[in-house]
Amino acid sequence: MTSVFTARRAMRSARFALLCSAMFLPMATQAAKANPAAADAADDGQSIVVQGARPIAESEAAALKVQQLSDSLVTVAASDAVGRLPDQNVAQAAGRLPGVAVERDQGQARYISLRGGPKNWTTLSFDGINVVSPEGRDSRFDSVPSAIAGKIIINKAVTPEMPGETVSGNVNIVTRSAFDFNGLHINGKAGYGQQEYGGRPEYEGSLVLSNRFNVGEGELGVLLSGSYYQRDMVTDNFENDWENVSQDKRPGYAGRIWAAESENKLYRLTRKNWSVSGRLDYKPDDRNTISLRSIYTIFSDDEARDNYRFDMDDKQSQLSNASAACDTSVKTAYATSAYADICSGNTPTRGTIYGIDIRQRSTLRAYRQSIFTNTLEGSHEFDGGWKLNWAGNYTESKDDRSVVGEVGWDSPSTLTARPTVSYDYTNPNISTLNLYTTNSSGGLLSAGTRVTDIDTFTKPASSFTLLDAIDMTRAYTGRLILSKQTGFLGGNLTLKAGFQYDQRTKTANEMQISVSGASNLAALGLSDYSTFLSNQPFMGKIAMGYTFHYFDTAKMRDASNKARQLYARVPVTDNNYRVREQVYAGFLMGTLRYDWGSILAGVRLENITNTGNAVATITSTTGAVSTRDLSAKSSQLLAFPSLHLNYNVDQTKKLRLSFTTGAARADYDQMRPNVVISDTNQAISGGNPAIKPERAYGVDAYFEWYMRPSGFLMAGLYYKKVENVLYTSVRTYGSDSLNSGGVDRSNYTFRGINNAGSGHLMGLEVAFQQSLEPWTQKAGLPDWMGGFGINANLMLNDSSVTKAAYDGFAARKVRLPNTSDMVYNLGGYYEKYGLTLRLQYQYRSKWLDAIGDDLSSGGDSYWAADDEMDFSARYQINKRLSIYFDASNLLNQPGRRFVDPSGLINASGGSAGFSQNYTTEWERFGRRFTGGVRFNF
Numbered sequence: 001m002t003s004v005f006t007a008r009r010a011m012r013s014a015r016f017a018l019l020c021s022a023m024f025l026p027m028a029t030q031a032a033k034a035n036p037a038a039a040d041a042a043d044d045g046q047s048i049v050v051q052g053a054r055p056i057a058e059s060e061a062a063a064l065k066v067q068q069l070s071d072s073l074v075t076v077a078a079s080d081a082v083g084r085l086p087d088q089n090v091a092q093a094a095g096r097l098p099g100v101a102v103e104r105d106q107g108q109a110r111y112i113s114l115r116g117g118p119k120n121w122t123t124l125s126f127d128g129i130n131v132v133s134p135e136g137r138d139s140r141f142d143s144v145p146s147a148i149a150g151k152i153i154i155n156k157a158v159t160p161e162m163p164g165e166t167v168s169g170n171v172n173i174v175t176r177s178a179f180d181f182n183g184l185h186i187n188g189k190a191g192y193g194q195q196e197y198g199g200r201p202e203y204e205g206s207l208v209l210s211n212r213f214n215v216g217e218g219e220l221g222v223l224l225s226g227s228y229y230q231r232d233m234v235t236d237n238f239e240n241d242w243e244n245v246s247q248d249k250r251p252g253y254a255g256r257i258w259a260a261e262s263e264n265k266l267y268r269l270t271r272k273n274w275s276v277s278g279r280l281d282y283k284p285d286d287r288n289t290i291s292l293r294s295i296y297t298i299f300s301d302d303e304a305r306d307n308y309r310f311d312m313d314d315k316q317s318q319l320s321n322a323s324a325a326c327d328t329s330v331k332t333a334y335a336t337s338a339y340a341d342i343c344s345g346n347t348p349t350r351g352t353i354y355g356i357d358i359r360q361r362s363t364l365r366a367y368r369q370s371i372f373t374n375t376l377e378g379s380h381e382f383d384g385g386w387k388l389n390w391a392g393n394y395t396e397s398k399d400d401r402s403v404v405g406e407v408g409w410d411s412p413s414t415l416t417a418r419p420t421v422s423y424d425y426t427n428p429n430i431s432t433l434n435l436y437t438t439n440s441s442g443g444l445l446s447a448g449t450r451v452t453d454i455d456t457f458t459k460p461a462s463s464f465t466l467l468d469a470i471d472m473t474r475a476y477t478g479r480l481i482l483s484k485q486t487g488f489l490g491g492n493l494t495l496k497a498g499f500q501y502d503q504r505t506k507t508a509n510e511m512q513i514s515v516s517g518a519s520n521l522a523a524l525g526l527s528d529y530s531t532f533l534s535n536q537p538f539m540g541k542i543a544m545g546y547t548f549h550y551f552d553t554a555k556m557r558d559a560s561n562k563a564r565q566l567y568a569r570v571p572v573t574d575n576n577y578r579v580r581e582q583v584y585a586g587f588l589m590g591t592l593r594y595d596w597g598s599i600l601a602g603v604r605l606e607n608i609t610n611t612g613n614a615v616a617t618i619t620s621t622t623g624a625v626s627t628r629d630l631s632a633k634s635s636q637l638l639a640f641p642s643l644h645l646n647y648n649v650d651q652t653k654k655l656r657l658s659f660t661t662g663a664a665r666a667d668y669d670q671m672r673p674n675v676v677i678s679d680t681n682q683a684i685s686g687g688n689p690a691i692k693p694e695r696a697y698g699v700d701a702y703f704e705w706y707m708r709p710s711g712f713l714m715a716g717l718y719y720k721k722v723e724n725v726l727y728t729s730v731r732t733y734g735s736d737s738l739n740s741g742g743v744d745r746s747n748y749t750f751r752g753i754n755n756a757g758s759g760h761l762m763g764l765e766v767a768f769q770q771s772l773e774p775w776t777q778k779a780g781l782p783d784w785m786g787g788f789g790i791n792a793n794l795m796l797n798d799s800s801v802t803k804a805a806y807d808g809f810a811a812r813k814v815r816l817p818n819t820s821d822m823v824y825n826l827g828g829y830y831e832k833y834g835l836t837l838r839l840q841y842q843y844r845s846k847w848l849d850a851i852g853d854d855l856s857s858g859g860d861s862y863w864a865a866d867d868e869m870d871f872s873a874r875y876q877i878n879k880r881l882s883i884y885f886d887a888s889n890l891l892n893q894p895g896r897r898f899v900d901p902s903g904l905i906n907a908s909g910g911s912a913g914f915s916q917n918y919t920t921e922w923e924r925f926g927r928r929f930t931g932g933v934r935f936n937f
Helices: 002-034 036-041 055-069 090-094 518-523 553-566 773-779 783-787 902-907
Strands: 074-078 100-105 108-114 122-126 149-155 169-175 185-195 201-214 219-234 236-243 258-285 288-311 350-353 357-382 386-400 403-410 420-424 432-441 444-451 461-488 491-515 533-537 549-551 577-594 597-619 625-648 653-664 675-678 683-686 694-707 711-723 726-732 749-755 758-771 788-803 812-814 822-832 835-844 847-850 860-863 866-876 881-888 895-900 918-924 928-936
Touching: 055 074, 055 149, 055 694, 055 788, 055 822, 055 835, 090 100, 090 108, 090 149, 090 169, 100 835, 108 122, 185 219, 185 881, 201 928, 258 420, 288 549, 357 553, 403 553, 420 444, 461 518, 461 553, 491 553, 549 553, 773 783, 783 788, 783 822, 812 902
Parallel strands: 122 169, 597 675, 683 749
Antiparallel strands: 074 149, 100 108, 149 169, 185 201, 185 928, 201 219, 219 258, 236 258, 236 918, 258 288, 288 357, 350 420, 357 386, 357 403, 386 461, 403 461, 420 432, 432 444, 461 491, 491 577, 533 549, 577 597, 597 625, 625 653, 653 694, 675 683, 694 711, 711 758, 726 749, 758 788, 788 812, 788 822, 822 835, 835 866, 847 860, 860 895, 866 881, 881 928, 895 918
């Protein structure tokens, strides 16, 4: 059977290759006719000079040129001579650069953190126009394919031209123009690959067409591009939710946390990126340019998730509140489930729990994230050194988080119909769960026979939910910049004054259908889980201690369609909101250039107004639920001065000193005025429209050496002081704005985004890249040895923020989120005679993901250290055609998240040391292999 499947895959691959050949051969023929001399050169048997034969050297040279000429600190990833970047998405392409750390999802690079800062400190722009990500201020870069980029410029030192919310830096995607090429230009690629887990396919392709036309008065450049990437995959996964158990009062309880729930989330995914873009550039003369650019890019994630959740704390209320020591010997029968009870012989990392609930979920999701951005821009030069730049932009960012359907399956209340689970968490990289039947005799529970097929346990359907959830952000930008060049104090001064208006309106709209009750679920075709199974067993490799079959996605779609016919959708008022942000910004800056370097100084002023509309949901002490409309408005004026000094030690060496300021604003969903109020619990949760921005003040000192003819060495120090740090926490509400019906809620506990504490971020950044070719020539070594090269970079960070005291917990110091102590990249390559080989290794030490608010969360959440290794090979067959092979995730290391309770324990008066043993999430994705063809005409 395996050989049959292999043969079928081979046939599909062959058909795919033939299709690509059929598509591209006419293009090649037309190009050859247009340039017969070049075509003849490929066939005359003589040696030919191949443009694009050294893509690494070409891209590095282009990047270094941009970096050296910049008046502020930048890092650049540039395309090669034919306009190609090697990676699938922007996060992956930027991840190799110094000062850049990436965060992955399902093994795919997604978020970018610059120089140790939180991911919301990094902004995204296209050709200098800031764009709000579909997700919000946490810019997602996996939704942006690198195929649209000519180069990626990472601005690490903020200048007055950039928005004030740029704190760590800005990732500017510079799109390609027809004027980047001489006349007609065509390039693209087509590839096919497979995932290690399940042998599932991967497809990729891109095409760029551009040309320049004389139009009488000047020249018109037209460029069209498109890209497509599809990746089918499965994952290995286990997750544990840890908690401090209030009934656990035996000796040593202050240092114990228990797994409240253990689960396996087993995904079948189809992820796609595709984009189309167009660009018109009109140059009536050398002094005027008008550009019209449009980009539409989509990231989709079709996800089928089989989620097996074991409710370990299902019978927590039965646990004794006794505090005396007890006999902790292992017992074979027990009067309760034995959860969190050391008297049964259980420990937090090993034991047995009797008769617990399987809370299984079958979920089918259809996520879509899209960016549709359109820019009209003009640049004009006038006599006397005056220049005018203007731009208008409209962008729609859409985040569709819809769930096609989710079915809940739960064990019945009868204990003997439920499993007994033995657990072993002693190895943080595997959660071992063995299942047994449950025996009950004389009021005592015990483990029965071993069960390997989890579907033999009865699990009736308990609920069905579908969700239509779309967040839409509509943004308008208008920008006007006037500049003047003149002499000043013996130097060349460029003065710039600019104005920018931004209006961004984000609307969240959620509608859902929720069905329960046996008869209602039966009407949807849902009963026991055995009727919902497919024939496909698990395709991953993790040893779970039990087997299962995936659910049938077609049956889920049938249930969803029936639910839409039978029931009306209901708004999810707790999550629906509308937030509008208006920013009026003006800046003034001057750049004074001398032979010895330059000074750039200026200030940006921003007046920010936020308005929000949402709903408050109130549950009274009697259980009655009511709602009321809420609106909120706030405004503030912020100033962002900056200063940059660049000193040319000589023609190859440069010193840079910078002072910058920025303000990270809370995300739109954090600023929404939605709140949920419980008068019984005297608690409020939700958004915080009055939240202040997180202010940062930074200094940088860097040394750069552009070694001739092809090398680079850089070392730098950076420091940022941070105030009004943003994080989710618990505090007293402290306002009468939610008082109603004679109820004073000012002293209620509020959980949400807050400002509290101050701190710092500091670090060291080092980078080096060098080709051996100039050294081999000097040493008289063989020519072939000159193809070797190396690029390496290192980032060391330290951050600390004081988290305020609250609710019996003392103030304590925590890291900034997303900050790793160490990040480094090490790459070696060989590039000669049309052959390009690259091996790249990336390492990132652990980093804080979320700050724990109380012991019920288990503690602060971290991502464990991450390391990745990729390999790529290219061979240039001739001037127009090359083949490639990529191998990704070669180490196949897991992504692991864990909680550390020590900070909260110490803040509550206990004593505990740092621990990485409490794994909350562990996933492994398998290696990926892709090959194909690239063409250039």
